[in-house]
Amino acid sequence: MTSAASPPSSSSSSLSNPGGPASEPAPVSTVAATGHGNGASKSTTSLAKSSGLSADELAARILPLRRLLGGREYYPDKTLPYLLPCDEQESERLLLQHYVIRYAFGSNIIPPIDTTIAGKVLDCGCGPGTWVMEMATEYEDLDFYGFDISPMYPTAIHPKNAHFSMGNLLDPKIPFASDSYLLVHQRNMLLGLTQDAWPGVVQDLFRCVIPGGHGWLQLSEVDPIWSRPGPISRSVLKMLNETAQNRNVDVLLPSRLDQVLKDVGCENVKMMMVEIPIGPWGGKIGMLWRDVLKAEMEALKPIVLQAALENAIAGGMDVAVCGAEMTTAEEWEEMMAQVWAEMDQYHTFSRVYLAYGQKP
Secondary structure (H helix, E strand, C coil), X not given: CCECCCCXXXXXXXXXXXXXXXXXXXXXXXXXXXXXXXXXXXXXXXXXXXXXCCHHHHHXXXXXXXXXXXXXXXXXXXXXXCCCCCCHHHHHHHXXXXXXXXXXXXXXXXXXXXXXXXXXXXXXXXXXCHHHHHHHHHCCCEEEEEEECCCCCCCCCCCCCEEEXXXXXXXXXXXXXXXXXXXXXXXCCHHHCCCCCHHHHHHHHHHHECCCCCCEEEEEEECCCCECCCHHHHHHHHHHHHHHHHCCCCCCHHHXXXXXXXXXXXXXXXXXXXXXXXXXXXXXXXXXXXXXXXXXXXXXXXXXXHHHHHHHHHCCCCHHHHHHHCCCHHHHHHHHHHHHHHHHHHCCEEEEEEEEEECC
């Protein structure tokens, strides 16, 4: 028996330097949940041919409407809580984030799955598909299925054992067969699911895992509350936390991922945590992670500022003077410049959590 990766001896670490037919999803789901990106999937393209529409035109009809805010594309507030954009810039940020997190944990897969047995692996909310592409290339005897609400994943060039489709995590059941996957993987969904939605979503992922101790469920999330923040960083994190609360997003959930797995029935649950420095004090990895977080905070800016404005109005402030009282985009830029500067002074870092467990 060989494993994709053996679990590290320690549950935490710190970085200071550097499917079968029955399980294949329906061609296209009408979506209104988490995801990101633009483009049209292969299945969308085939539907376009029969409808007489271009793939982009059909995708525009199927995908939830988006709105422009601060020059970025977001899904409507009433449709889902997702705080980050769904555009090409976000795709690039997710790509860089993937490389840093893979380096931090030393592997894409942590549970000791048996890769000598031909089987299937499912990646939920696959984004640009980087995780699926890498794993499909490394493990040619396994079939990897990735799905996301937005078809930003590859549609033409990818390994033959990599399969992508559109899907909605908030559907009553995702379109994948029960008891069928050696590994079900999900990460970076914290800002895309309300705290009320998490139990049902993870229960459905658990449904897809092979039983009998042969299948694993792996979840990973970045803690959005930085550790050892400076005073200005605390102010920014307070605004972010208030915005998340307005969307019913639980920012404390990453540190409880192990309990989330136990609650749906996982056994032999393990929890890992890595600390990733932010900024030059952490060497090359710190610089890369700062770039990831800078892009994230820039993406969050329109949503956070709008939430601050809405909170002020709800608190009884006169809308005519509210703008003068709130943080403007220019003030935000000045504040964030100070945030990145104080990272070295306080040795600020992020925590990333990963939990996995078996299906009995």
